[in-house]
Amino acid sequence: MAELTTKYLGLSLANPLIVGSSGLTDSADNILELEKAGAGAVVLKSLFEEQIMLEVDASLKEAYQNDMIYSAKSETLDYIDIHIRERTLSAYIELIKEAKKKVMIPVIASINCVSxxxxxxxxxxxEEAGADALELNIAILPSDEETEADKIEKVYFDIIEKVISRIKIPLSIKMSSSFTNLAQMIKRLSETGINSIVMFNRFYTPDFDINNFTEKSSNTFSTPEESGNTRRWMGIMSSKVNCDLAASTGIHSAEDLIKQLLAGAKAVQAVSTIYRNGKDQIQKMLGGLNQWMDEKGYNTIEQFRGKLSQEKTANPSAYERIQFMKYFSEIK
Ligand SMILES: Cc1cc2nc3c(=O)[nH]c(=O)nc-3n(C[C@H](O)[C@H](O)[C@H](O)COP(=O)(O)O)c2cc1C
Structure with missing residues (x-):
């Protein structure tokens, strides 16, 4: 039996498979089940910056409309504002505390933020509630043609600078791959003092219902094919950064997990495959990793982690190839 332990964010994990932020991790009971199923750690369902702000806005609008009770200057509005924020926050803090009471695995709190x-x-x-680390999912869609690219990048650095000065627990950034120079952005982020980068977050994609001419949601869950983008950047960057890298998006099987480790990931996060296949999928993936390590004669993950990264692979140019020319010409 191989040794699956790994260090991620300075924390000791029994194995590198983390259940990512999602509805799977939104209650202490669920988290206990994930621990029993073998998860190395969990990232809690995010508290959304937007969610807090929207809730505040909606209630304030409602209160303003009822000017029989609240004048625009009334202190009541401030109380509503504070109360709503506390309710959302206190529920989240309660979740951290409860989860920490129930499980031994690391519990990583998560905030979705845009500013x-x-x-x-x-x-x-x-941190005070007992979270072992904090993951910030910074989700900014670069859709405004008036906004300079460096202004969007600056948001990341501003957030990190402010949060790092407020907490002592490890900090992780879950980022997007939509940057003009992604390699440079990853490198610069890794030099800010953060402990890890999660590559990458996955955006909701709008779709159309062509019969009703309406917009509909699509692709809630990823497919294994989506893991290629992460694999490329994991392989290119894992030997160049000053922090841990965790792989996310499209990791559905033991094979996907092993590939990310070979590219240099310290840990991987999985969500969709657990929704689709249930919590037993965790053991299946870890069992597959164990069996593969036994077959290849590896006792520890460090013996092969990064073996196929761009720095170590026999064919580094494969990472830079973006055209299919040769392959297309062979297809008749
Ligand atoms: C139902 C669902 C809820 C999610 N909720 C969150 C969330 O609250 N915060 C977050 O950072 N990511 C959230 N995600 C994104 C996942 O953490 C993950 O980044 C994404 O699903 C890609 O990983 P996968 O391919 O393993 O599913 C959610 C994903 C799903 C499917």
Whole structure:
């Protein structure tokens, strides 16, 4: 039996398979089940910066409309504002505390954010509640043609600078791959003092219902084919960064997990495959990893981690290839 332990974010994990932020990790009971199923760690369902702000806005609008009760200057509005924020926050803090009471595996709190605004003042609450680390899912779609690319990049650095000064627990950034120079962005982020980068977050994609001419949601769950983008950047960057890298998106099987480790990942996060196949999938993936390591004669993950990274592979140019020319010409 191989040894699957790994270090991620400075934390000791029994294995590198982390259940990513999702509805799977939104209650202490679920998290206990994931621990029993073998998860190395969990990232809690995110608290959304937008969610807090939207809730505040909606209630304030409602209150403003009822000017029989609340004048625009009334202090009641401030109380509503504070109360809503506390309710959302306190429920999240309760989740951290409860999860920490129930499980031994690391519990990573998560915030979905798009700015370095007020939510940052809450960062240390998660630490106080007992979270082992904090993961920030910074999700900015570069869709505004008026916004310079460096302005979007700056948001990441502003958030990190402010949050790092407020917490002592390890900090991780879950980032997008939509950058003009992704390699440079990953490298610069890794030099900010953060402990890990999760590559990559996965955006909701709008779809159409062509019969009703309406927009509909699609692709809630990933497919294994989506893991290629992460694999490329994991392989290119794993030997160049100053922090851990965790792989996310499209990791559905033991094979996917092994490939990310070979590219240099310290850990991987899985969500869709557990939704689709149930919690037993965790043991299947870990069993597959164990069996493969036994077959190849590896006792520890460090013996093969990064073996196929761009730095170590026999064919580094494969990572840079973006055209299919040769393959297309062979297809008749
Ligand atoms: C139902 C569902 C809920 C999710 N909720 C969150 C969330 O709250 N915060 C977050 O950062 N990511 C969230 N994600 C994204 C996942 O953490 C993950 O990044 C994404 O699903 C890609 O990984 P996968 O291919 O293993 O599914 C969610 C994904 C799903 C399917």
């Amino acid at each position: 370095s605004a007020e939510w940052i003042n809450f960062a240390n609450y998660f």
